[in-house]
Amino acid sequence: MAMIRNKPRHRLIAFTLIIPFVAIFALVFAYPVIEVVRMSFTDAPLIGGGNWVGLDNYKRLFSDNLFYTSMKNNGYFVLLTVLPTTIIALVISLAVNRLSGRMQALALVMFFTPYVLPVSVVTQIWAWMLDFQFGILQPVIEAVTGKPVPVFKNPYWVMPSVAVVTIWWTNGFNVLLFIAGLRNIPEDLYEAARLDGATRRQLFFKVTWPLLWPVTALVLTLQLILQLKIFDQIYLLSDGGPFNSSYVLLLMVYREAFQLNHGGYAAAISLVLFLLIVVISVLQFQLLRMGGRDK
Amino acid sequence: MKFRRFAQISILAACAGLGAPAMAQQQTITWWDFFAGGDGVRMKALIKEFNDEHPDIQINATTLEWGVPFYTKVRTSAAVGRGPDLMTYHLSRMPLGLSEGILTPITQQDLDTAGLAQSDFFESALEAGKSPDGTLYALPFDIHSIVLYYNKSYLEGSRFLDDQGALTGIESLADFEEVMQTAADNGAQVPLTYATGDDGGAYRVFYTLLAQQGGTLISDDGEILPGDSTEKAIKAIEIMTRWHEEGWQPEQALYEASVALFTSGKSAFQLNGVWEVPTMKDLEADGNLGFEWSAVEVPKLMDTQTTWADSHGWAIPVQGQTEMDPEKRAAVMTVIGWMEKHSIQWAEAGHIPAYKPVAESDAFKQMQPNATYSSLADRATYDPRSELAGVASPVYDAALNIVSPAMHGYLSPEDAVEQIKMELQSRMR
Numbered sequence: 001m002a003m004i005r006n007k008p009r010h011r012l013i014a015f016t017l018i019i020p021f022v023a024i025f026a027l028v029f030a031y032p033v034i035e036v037v038r039m040s041f042t043d044a045p046l047i048g049g050g051n052w053v054g055l056d057n058y059k060r061l062f063s064d065n066l067f068y069t070s071m072k073n074n075g076y077f078v079l080l081t082v083l084p085t086t087i088i089a090l091v092i093s094l095a096v097n098r099l100s101g102r103m104q105a106l107a108l109v110m111f112f113t114p115y116v117l118p119v120s121v122v123t124q125i126w127a128w129m130l131d132f133q134f135g136i137l138q139p140v141i142e143a144v145t146g147k148p149v150p151v152f153k154n155p156y157w158v159m160p161s162v163a164v165v166t167i168w169w170t171n172g173f174n175v176l177l178f179i180a181g182l183r184n185i186p187e188d189l190y191e192a193a194r195l196d197g198a199t200r201r202q203l204f205f206k207v208t209w210p211l212l213w214p215v216t217a218l219v220l221t222l223q224l225i226l227q228l229k230i231f232d233q234i235y236l237l238s239d240g241g242p243f244n245s246s247y248v249l250l251l252m253v254y255r256e257a258f259q260l261n262h263g264g265y266a267a268a269i270s271l272v273l274f275l276l277i278v279v280i281s282v283l284q285f286q287l288l289r290m291g292g293r294d295k
Numbered sequence: 296m297k298f299r300r301f302a303q304i305s306i307l308a309a310c311a312g313l314g315a316p317a318m319a320q321q322q323t324i325t326w327w328d329f330f331a332g333g334d335g336v337r338m339k340a341l342i343k344e345f346n347d348e349h350p351d352i353q354i355n356a357t358t359l360e361w362g363v364p365f366y367t368k369v370r371t372s373a374a375v376g377r378g379p380d381l382m383t384y385h386l387s388r389m390p391l392g393l394s395e396g397i398l399t400p401i402t403q404q405d406l407d408t409a410g411l412a413q414s415d416f417f418e419s420a421l422e423a424g425k426s427p428d429g430t431l432y433a434l435p436f437d438i439h440s441i442v443l444y445y446n447k448s449y450l451e452g453s454r455f456l457d458d459q460g461a462l463t464g465i466e467s468l469a470d471f472e473e474v475m476q477t478a479a480d481n482g483a484q485v486p487l488t489y490a491t492g493d494d495g496g497a498y499r500v501f502y503t504l505l506a507q508q509g510g511t512l513i514s515d516d517g518e519i520l521p522g523d524s525t526e527k528a529i530k531a532i533e534i535m536t537r538w539h540e541e542g543w544q545p546e547q548a549l550y551e552a553s554v555a556l557f558t559s560g561k562s563a564f565q566l567n568g569v570w571e572v573p574t575m576k577d578l579e580a581d582g583n584l585g586f587e588w589s590a591v592e593v594p595k596l597m598d599t600q601t602t603w604a605d606s607h608g609w610a611i612p613v614q615g616q617t618e619m620d621p622e623k624r625a626a627v628m629t630v631i632g633w634m635e636k637h638s639i640q641w642a643e644a645g646h647i648p649a650y651k652p653v654a655e656s657d658a659f660k661q662m663q664p665n666a667t668y669s670s671l672a673d674r675a676t677y678d679p680r681s682e683l684a685g686v687a688s689p690v691y692d693a694a695l696n697i698v699s700p701a702m703h704g705y706l707s708p709e710d711a712v713e714q715i716k717m718e719l720q721s722r723m724r
Contacts, residue, residue, distance in 0.1 A: 045395065047374040064721060132492075132547045150547040153492060155705055239692070242700035243714060258367045259687070260722065261395055 040268035045261045057268035067269070070249045071276075073159065077230050077248065080163035082223045088167065089174030089219065094208075096175065097182045108179070112172035119169070123236040126165045127152070152238040155245040162233050162246065169233075170226070174219050181215030182208070217288035221281055228277050249273045322352045322626035327369065327379040329361040333573035334644035341640055345633055352626045362687035366391075369612060373397040376615020381627045384433050384610040386423035387678035387685035392610070394682055398432040399611045399619075408625050409632030411650075420606045420649040423677050433608035434631055436638060437646035439569050440604040440675055441499045442668045443594065447587040449478040449486075449563035460587070465594040468534065475543045478563030485545045487538065488554075488562040491699060492547035497535075498694035499603045500566055504531035506676035507597035512690065513679035519719045525712055532701050532708035534596075539702050547703065560586050566593065572645030572664065590664040592671040604675030605686070606649055609634070647672050689722045 040057055044050025061067050096107045114122065129137045132150040142148050151161040189207050198206065231250035234240060240247040240255075249269060257266035330338045335358055342354050357379075359365045366388065372378040374397060384392065392398050406412060413421060413431070420435035443462075450456045455474050457463040465471050475486035490496025505512060510527035513519055520528050538544045545556055557565035558578060565571075569590075578584040593602045609631045611619070619627075634641075638648040639658050647669045648654040660666050678684040693715050701711035 047371055065717065066721065133552055150492070150703075153547050153700065153703070155700065239695060241696040242705060243697050243711075244718075255689075255692070259363055260682070260689070261370065261391070 036267045036271055036274075039264055040271050042264045044263040044267075046257055046263045046266075050264055053264070057265050058272075060265065061268055061272065066244065066247060066252060067249075069244050070247045070252050073244075073246060074228055074230065074248050076159055077163060078224060078227050080160060081166055081227045082220060084163070085167045085171055085174060085223055086216065086219050089171050089178055090212075090216070092171070093175045093178035093182060097179060108175070111175050114169050115172035117169070119232040120236060122165065122169045123233055126168075127237060130161065153242055155242050158238050158242070158246045162230075162237055165237070166227070166230070166233055170223075174223070177215055177219055178212070181212045185211045213291075217285065217291075220288060221285045224284055225277055225281050228273070228280065249276075320351060322623055324352060324354050324381055324623070324627055324630060325379045326354050326356040326381050326630075327365075328356065328358055328383040329365045330383070331358055331361065332570065333577065334570050334641075334646075337573070337640060337644045341634060341637060344637070345630065348633075349629075352629060354630060366687060370395050370397055373612035374615065376613075376617060378612045378614070380611065380619065380623060381630060382610055382612060383436070384608050385686040386420065386433060386435060386606040386608045388688070389423060389426070389433060389685075390680055391682045391685060391688070393426050393432065397612050399613055401431045401434060401611070405624070405628045409628040409635070411632055411635060415635075415651055416649050417651060417654070417672055419672075419675060419677065420608075423606055424608050427680075433610040434635070435606040435608045435649035436634065437607050437641060437649050438604055438672045438675065439607065439646045440593075440602045440668075440671050441503065441566050441568055442590045442592060442602075442664075442671070444557060444565040444567065444571070444575070444588060444590045446483075446557070446560060446563050447589070448560070449481045449483045450474070453477050453481075461589065462591055465596075468596045471594065471596055472538075472541075472543075475538075475541075475564070479543065481563075483563040484561040485556055486543045486562065487564040487566065488545055488548065488556040489566040490548055490550040490553040491535075491539070491544055491702065493550045493553075493699075494691040494695035496548075496550065496553060496567070497699040497702070498691050499568070500535065501528075501531050501694060501698050502603040502676070502678070503593055503601070504534055504597060506601050506603065507595065507599055509598060511679070513681040513684060513719070515680065517681065517723055519716045519723075520712065525716070528712045528715070529708045532698060532711055535698070535702040536704065536708060539704070547699075558584070560584075569645035569647070569665075569668070573643065590668055592668045592674075599674075601674045601676045602671050604671065604677055606677075607646070608649075683719055683722055689719060693718055 039050070041052060041054060042050035043053050043056070092111060096104055096111070099107055117125075129135050130151050132138070132148060132153070138148040141151070149157055151157040185208065189211075190203060193203055193207055229250060230248050231254065234246050234248055234251055235254070238246045240251050250273065253266045253270045253273070256262045256269065326342070328335075328338060339356070342356050346353055359368060369378060369382060374395075378397075384398075389398075411434070416435055417438060420438050421431075424433035424435055425431050445462050447456060447460055450462070453474070455462060455464050455477065465474060478486040489500055502512065505524070505528055508527040508530065510524040510531075511521055512524070512528075514521045535544075539546065545553060545562075548556065554565070554567065554571060554574065556562045557567075558574065572590065575584070575588055575590075579588070592600070594600070611624070611627055635648075635650040636653070638650050638653045639656065639662075642648050642653070642659055642662055642665055645665065647665060648659065653659060654669065654672070659669075678690070681690075682688075684690045697706065697711050697714050697718065700706055701708060706714070
């Protein structure tokens with residue numbers, strides 16, 4: 001029975017099933033993307049049309065020092081967050097995984113709570129804790145460096161500080177992914193390995209690590225995409241300063257579009273950022289998969 | 296069927312609801328402003344009074360966030376016809392507003408409706424509301440500037456207070472630095488406070504020091520710090536750096552903290568906008584101040600006496616593709632005219648009225664400390680006429696991004712000025 005099909009009808013059903021998705025996708029993703037591409041070749045303001053200017057926006061972009069500064073800062077921020085947050089999440093999840101029952105649930109809640117907070121609350125909390133005059137963390141900084149440091153106003157401290165805030169905020173989600181990964185590893189593998197006399201070290205490197213690799217690759221890739229899109233924390237904590245040492249690409253897009261009304265130029269920057277993210281993340285995911293295959 | 300009947304009825308009801316005010320000939324004016332502090336309280340009182348006096352015109356006011364959020368919202372909403380009917384506007388922001396094409400010209404007929412004439416306004420403020428070809432796009436409401444607030448308790452017995460207890464004897468940078476040292480010796484924790492870690496504070500002091508040397512930040516043809524203005528800008532940053540090194544000004548003070556230093560009596564002087572006058576008055580009235588204060592025009596520290604200034608003005612945005620109904624426009628102009636004539640109440644918020652009949656009235660001449668510093672109106676230096684300047688502009692960003700770190704010792708004044716020039720020049724279109 002099931003093999004007898006009315007082909008056109010079948011196709012129609014398939015079509016009606018995907019049409020809502022295609023329609024919404026076209027409306028809120030495909031159309032805006034095409035518009036951004038078109039806009040990046042014009043001198044359009046934020047609202048309304050503009051004149052076709054060809055590659056002018058791109059020529060200007062590639063001779064704009066701020067663009068290179070921003071790209072450098074984006075890269076620096078990725079370095080400061082992606083690997084550290086992955087390692088920290090892995091360590092935390094391994095520790096949490098050893099707990100059981102209510103204690104495990106409690107520990108998970110504690111690590112996950114910051115992730116639930118909106119970014120403005122997170123930055124407000126940290127801005128106060130690190131406040132130059134009244135921050136409760138200033139005595140700690142003073143104990144290490146000998147004097148209080150206005151962390152978001154100091155060119156050397158600003159990016160690492162934003163990175164710490166970001167890791168604190170987003171780490172809970174990665175812990176959750178790792179926990180899920182760890183639970184997927186069958187217990188019998190550990191049992192068999194233990195019977196063969198594997199040490200704890202060997203258990204981790206020969207069983208846990210290779211089987212967790214797909215999750216690790218996923219976390220690394222998700223983090224990379226997320227951290228390349230850094231904007232909120234910078235906008236709320238340092239505004240790109242001091243002297244552009246925390247200026248990032250999305251802040252540049254925001255300033256050009258919303259402050260200076262240069263829609264076309266902002267579109268060009270965001271398109272370049274979009275391509276950068278696509279290329280880097282595809283590249284990274286492929287590399288990680290190759291790395292995984294060797295294991 | 297039932298649903299259709301219900302829908303028909305609700306549509307009818309909605310139409311009737313929309314039609315009702317028109318039948319009563321009442322105009323509702325959507326008003327947007329950005330006054331959230333002590334001045335906001337005074338503005339709301341003015342609006343209430345207007346609404347009470349005018350049964351046929353009702354102002355429906357919304358206060359939005361000052362700065363980039365306000366101007367972004369105005370630009371996008373006006374372009375699609377969902378903006379306000381009347382809004383407050385910083386005249387320093389006119390060049391950008393004009394380039395966005397969201398402002399409508401204020402015609403002679405409009406002025407007649409409001410009962411105003413161009414000659415009623417201070418020249419410099421009125422000019423700031425015009426486009427380069429002389430078309431009027433915004434009417435000034437006030438002139439506001441930074442002034443020098445002082446706490447008399449730190450100056451007693453020194454040569455800087457006269458027998459009436461008014462500040463005197465500051466005629467040069469050397470005098471000013473001497474008085475700061477005097478205040479420090481008399482126990483002022485931070486002799487001079489201003490928002491050293493914020494864009495506005497750093498910019499206004501920097502621009503005032505530059506203007507007092509006759510320097511130009513952006514020339515009319517778009518050059519950043521032309522000619523010897525570069526040297527003058529370096530000099531201005533050197534002075535601010537020196538004040539930091541001597542411990543005369545607070546380190547990385549944000550706006551609120553900088554005000555608190557003065558109101559709590561830890562500072563002898565404050566360089567801040569006239570809009571903090573109501574804060575001081577309210578504290579004094581409640582008996583929570585604990586010292587005697589006043590405010591004067593920023594003294595002559597460099598070559599000439601002048602101060603950064605800006606104006607709040609009135610502007611009528613475009614309504615998308617459509618024209619505003621003439622009756623509504625007349626109602627809007629009535630509001631503007633009424634507000635100008637009642638701007639003495641706005642002066643309570645520290646501002647100097649831009650409308651001369653009020654600024655020259657006896658009531659204003661008796662208002663203190665406004666009357667003392669109102670002399671600055673004639674000598675003020677407005678922001679450069681450039682799309683890069685004005686409230687929440689790249690120039691303000693540069694102050695936070697470059698001037699503030701430089702005076703805290705992270706950049707030399709020369710490098711800072713070099714960066715300002717590069718940064719602003721690259722934003723130029």
